[in-house]
Amino acid sequence: MDTAQAEAPAQAIEDVARPGSDRAAAIRALRTRLSLLGDTGEGALERAEHLVGLAERFGSHPFTPLEQARRLLGVDRAAFAATLDLFGRIPELATAVQRAPEGKYWTNTILPLERTGALDAVVHGRPAFPYSVGLYPGPTCMFRCHFCVRVTGARYDASVLDEGNAMFASVIDEVPDTQPSTVYFSGGLEPLTNPGLGELAARGGRRGLDMTLYTNAFALTDRTLERQPGLWSLHAIRTSLYGLNDTEYEATTTKPRAFRRVKENLGSFMAERAARQAPLRLGLNYIVLPGRADRLMDLVDFVAELNEHSPGRPLDFVTVREDYSGRDDGRLAADERTQLRDALRDFTAYAAERTPALNIDLGYALESLRAGVDAELLRITPQTMRGAAHPQVAVQVDLLGDVYLYRESGFPELEGARRYIAGRVTPTRSLHDVVREFVERNPHIEPRPGDEYFLDGFDQVVTARLNQLEQDIADGWAAHRGLLGTGGTA
Template identity: 40%
Template structure:
């Protein structure tokens, strides 16, 4: 049976699509295609038979492939405009797409090249705006206040909550001022948002157009104000939609060659461009505010696509499920280690609905950015994402071999400081014969290590690495193999003479000095070395000057400092910053005391940190530790995430991190690798040699039963990775995937690798 060929098709099932279908059906045979709202449209057609012409009919389809008409009006969800128009244009259809058209200029240009495409800027057919004289005054105000829930065109009007009022109304504003001023070279100078109100200013050749859009006003009001003249168009009804549709159906759309305002899409790219620019300008503001209505606009279309619910105009349902999605996002932003089961319990969600909401969150860029920039930002960006990118979690959970992702080489022979918080054995030091064989072992390790990651090794230790006479040779050898070593040192031995005798230092990628105070007294209180401050400061200044002389025309070693903020010391951070500036440092890493994170007294007061960070005014790069991110933004945060010995993993995670000392002993945790530290030998999982490789050790080491205080062998990274592995294991068991999207193009941003 031959299909009935219709005159025109309307794609969409919402209020505006129904209004268009009603108008067109007075003269034409109309098809309606609605994938999301098919059943509601079917019911609506039965209820609206009274206005249908007897000799005309409306056909209903749920697929674009069923369209028989050559002309199509696209009035579905704005988020679907691009793919709908693209599909129709490729089928040879002539398309009129309702505003908002598409979100990006790139998409608009692509669609313009595919066929005949118009955009529904209906005010181009208005006689009212054409009669408004060009203002003499250079300041113009346009007010557009809408009531959230009202009746228009015999239909209940609830705004499309998948877009902002700026996306929805700005095309009208630009059409209006384009008619009045006759120019299209507008610049968007400012734009701000407060919940449902958006204000912005457009400029063009001496004119300033101030616009205020409001979606939830108590009373509708629309006006153009120029000087004392007020053009109130709140109740103006001209039938511009009917005129636009008539021109479209009669192949008589105005063209620029006629000197008229044109709806042809390619002549209205400026509207798309300015709207896109405004959205980009508001995006950072929106991330900072994370205001509910903003979140709803970004998230709603994804909740609909994930079939969490079906009706975007059911305000109660929209608010309920948007609130649930926002709660999930905020939980993940605050705590990267919260399990999916805990989320389900907190929010009273079933696994099925949680999976659907998670699917929506995965598709929403705004939600992902909220998660990545919340209180847990440093955990996500500096540690979790790089680990998940490398598929290291599954290796650990399945006890599979993987060459370690990060290896600390603990090269120091002894140390001249006796720091109060250091976990090392102050009486321990290596014998001379161990030093020689140990350095040879490190050379062999460098020779056999994979070279796919230049930052695989870092040089540190419970003892001072500069005390190792073979340090320069090790650095040089690593550089020849393509490794970018970072060196942690207390700087006490970093004299000009030492640097001259150890030229390999200049082949480091980064040299970071650990600071223990801001003056001689504070240094002594921590290190018990009376000369420590003066010697380290002079060494740092000398090293910086030497670096500047040697690396004038080529990339130079990055040079900076680390400072642990202990309770009561926040007020001295400005002095630490000044020290780094005076010493010629590139960066400063500020860290929490992780030696006992279960003790809240180990951490500085949050308000003290906020006050201290506000005072910082410097050009050096400052990286704030995991728990200092929020205070650095002026907001109180949480203390370091940590585990107890009951949460420690019996096999650790050597696939991700371990340390190696000069004996070749491989330690599971970073603070366990200090020479002769009491009890730490339980966390030696093997000794490297020519016949005992990392693969041999990782494939065969035994579980270690944690004791009560064994988290003393953890640093902040060890706590972080343990929390991550426990969380991933719990999610796997619960069988609900996290909604967090792990970007594949992101690399680990080490604190001491300034951008």
């Protein structure tokens, strides 16, 4: 048998949860694997089918509780326990789940989080320094995007900047050395409206932290970079792009002539980055608004034009997301879905040809759509929100030192958001203290209708995963809770 023949059965198992895969070949390969593991007894064929069934289920519905998966397979608890044991002993099945249509939930978020132990810390009520810390340093924002939850006119007074920046510096200093990618700057409001941002970035850079800045790039001018050279210490800058011409920009942000300025800023930034040979990565976040899928081709042209400013050092990445905000059930109409799927395929093909170095991230929902699968959209409701959130996984800190539990709650004067403050960082109370006291207190914040909008996509995945883990443990499946991420199955 040559190498290709030997690898084929493993490949059949790894691809089994993909649309159009050869299920029969995977079952044959699994039967061979089972016999190698000493399982030649009666029912081996059925067990192989159950293993495939599990990979398919968790590859398309990652947040299924194990007890539900057992019922779907129609087996008793003893048989299901045996199937789970076998699943853990055949690593190709874990790969199959990750290659499936919803595999990005696993590879991008769940498994990296599992490896840090942050989810276990939440489930077992153990304090821990958060895996992700968003610093929200912006006192204001020059845009007024129609989908933004911020309260018009609400801002932080300039008088809090000095104290606020000293507090951010203390948080940067207390990040454990083992968590270099924990801190990012975002909002809340626009981070670049804080004139001390460069110093904070430099402080993190000196500590060896890989910090990302999320910005609208309106203030990312040559002048800002001259005044705040510390910004070059950032690991990455992620620019939210709100259109591809002045008219689209104004319709979204209400700011006239903003597109041309953002474009100029980014071009000039790329030229300077190339001249300095700065390692900082630059990318765009682009949201496809309803009916604007055809604009994706222009997005490629936009990136290609930016690249002309620094031929040897092109733009690094683009993340594309869909705006589901206006839809009650979060679903697209069939014709809109087909249009978007075709647009995504054209977009990735055109980008591969015109901007080959560009890394494209379509996220959970759009990646499934491009693959031709109707993605299950994750929807957390007030009923499924967790009373004490997940501060060991993620928190956000604003200019006042207030530690917010959800990423979309850290806006000044936002109604109901104060209930989601875990505590305040002060000169005598570190972020670690705030999280420890909150976890030990273990409060129950009763969710109100509409509170689910405080959660961004990451918060939703974390909440769904934690609910699933707790359900599995309550159902007596602690040893296998969450299917992957325990005992070597990641």
